[in-house]
Amino acid sequence: MIKAVKGMNDLYGKDAYRWGRMEEDIKMIVQTANYTEFRTPIVEEIALFKRGVGETTDVVQKEMYDFLDKKGRHIAMRPEGTASVVRAFIEHGISVNEPSPFKLFYIGPFFRYEKPQKGRYRQFHQLGIEIFGDDTPQMDAEMIFTACRVLDHFKIDYEVHINSIGCNECRPVYKEKLIEYFSSKKDKLCEDCCKRIKTNPLRLLDCKSCNMKMEYQKVPVMIDHLCGVCSDHFEKLKKSLRIFHVDPVIDPYIVRGLDYYTRTAFEIVADTGGSQNAVAGGGRYDNLVSDIGGPDTPATGFAMGLERLFDMVPEDFYQTPMVFAGYVLCEEAVDDLVHFAKHMSHHPVTFFADYRPKKIKKALQKADKAQISFVFIFGENEAKNKTVLMKNMTTGEQKTYGQHEVMLIVRELMDASAEFYSKK
């Protein structure tokens, strides 16, 4: 028995419907905020992620789906969206060809070779937004606010955690202080953290396992060592967020796992039902575009985990659509149903036809199970008189129409639909 590949899921039926509606709503929200859709390939040269995401990150070191193609090119399936978008931004000269700031969003699948658990899969989906060419803290705030708008739409409770991780000026100075601090306490650090002192000292801050936890209060934190410009940026970010009615928690231990962030870093946490409680995360990355060989361009953005979001959208958030169906009771009536199906296809109602003759009892049973709102019965009598029996499955009312009166029928259905959806 062949099964789906580990960590990859099928989606069908009601869940697929809800997922589709969720994506529609998300698109509507970000498009209203003037983000335009940006689609990049699922795969890229692996070098892009190594440079963009960072050679030392877990994502690059052990979580990448990569392979050699038939020409021996080293390809990777995208583990995140920012690197690809930055590559495309540079490749198409968007900084000179499009008005600035350039605001975009993407929705799609991403791949990481991790051990699956709740809220974490090997193929997962993200909404991402990125803004190029605007270095203001106000734009950071608007970007975070946009994430909040999405969550608000789905009536989700969440907390916004923000931090500043400085810039090329102040971070190196701070890193030295951090290394100095931790070097004297090596005996209290876990194995991983001892290594991290050299490779990525910032990561020590959000290590949950090593017993430095108790002494976090004394650990020097970045926000106390920001340079003037960064400090000003952070203050204005907080102020702007408050204007947007976003009440942030200042969390000096947020360290993004990807290397490219500068200044603003943020995470949105919520009760996703599992231990993976970060539903969105991101921040500013003013150096990434130039690091990858593009023009010096400030940028900011975030990614949101759609599986984690989906798990929090209430089951009844979306009503299933109203469906109409046609059944035949005998062979002679089949062509009438075909004609009817053709006519119905011209109208904005969801209609399906079952061309297999069956007893009326069976037809109604099937309709009931499929939660059909109105059924159209084509039997011997109807075939003889060129009529159709329409039955309202909710009220039990039924009425016979001439088959030419389709317009009349459709008008009744539209009225019924309007009433149905207005109750939502």
Add this chain to the structure above:
RNA sequence: GUGGGUAUAGUUCAAUGGUAGAGCACCGGAUUGUGGUUCCGGGCGUUGUGGGUUCGAGUCCCAUUACCCACCCCA
């Protein structure tokens, strides 16, 4: 990569080491062209896979795989 749990019918779950069952779902029926409720009928499934212990294994032991959860990390 490291732990813990689980694995039996389409599905959810039962079965003191002694012939594998139930609910739901599904299909059929309860005389004439009317659904939801009710009643009746319909089940041999290599008990995830491979070994072992035993007169006998769904049950005990070992291995393996998959799924779920957690660590790590991230969205």
